[in-house]
Amino acid sequence: MWPEAVDYIAASPIxxxxxxxxxxxxxxxxxxxxxxxxxxxxxxMAVTKALSDENRVRLLLALRKRxxxxxxxxxxxxxxxxxxxxxxxxxxxxxxxxxxKEGRWMYYHLSGSEAPAIVKQAIQWVFRALGNDPQILLDxxxxxxxxxxxxxxxxxxxxxxxxxRGKHRVATIVRS
Numbered sequence: 001m002w003p004e005a006v007d008y009i010a011a012s013p014i015x016x017x018x019x020x021x022x023x024x025x026x027x028x029x030x031x032x033x034x035x036x037x038x039x040x041x042x043x044x045m046a047v048t049k050a051l052s053d054e055n056r057v058r059l060l061l062a063l064r065k066r067x068x069x070x071x072x073x074x075x076x077x078x079x080x081x082x083x084x085x086x087x088x089x090x091x092x093x094x095x096x097x098x099x100x101k102e103g104r105w106m107y108y109h110l111s112g113s114e115a116p117a118i119v120k121q122a123i124q125w126v127f128r129a130l131g132n133d134p135q136i137l138l139d140x141x142x143x144x145x146x147x148x149x150x151x152x153x154x155x156x157x158x159x160x161x162x163x164x165r166g167k168h169r170v171a172t173i174v175r176s
Contacts, residue, residue, distance in 0.1 A: 049094065051122065063108060071158060076143055
């Protein structure tokens with residue numbers, strides 16, 4: 001069933017594609033629909049993609065003990081709202097976080113008991129590996145200051161500060 005000489009295997013979420021050596025310099029592409037990737041592999045690939053960015057790992061660790069509003073996460077990272085939203089979307093797609101909307105505010109928290117085992121294991125691994133990292137400890141201290149602010153007031157503040165081009169920018173808290 002498997003070709004004798006497999007030069008390259010490309011995995012996609014849908015099927016495995018085999019490029020089989022034929023003649024000397026030619027390849028024949030064969031699609032084996034019976035060899036689809038399983039749910040565990042898809043979950044693993046989504047988790048590894050989500051954890052491949054430092055900001056997404058910082059966001060995940062910020063949610064360790066509590067639910068946070070998107071405005072609080074924006075304040076923590078000091079990035080554009082669209083950038084933080086994209087990071088959260090990737091974390092959500094990997095099932096590492098869940099969200100809920102309340103009015104115009106979006107709140108995020110770590111995935112619950114319904115998350116796949118690989119997701120729960122990845123979260124625990126990140127917490128064990130990076131719980132005492134200097135950047136994470138700084139983020140924790142900064143988050144304590146951010147949590148003293150009302151999320152609604154913080155959001156309003158962020159929206160009121162236009163940049164030179166007329167777009168809105170993130171308000172920043174003085175960090176010591």
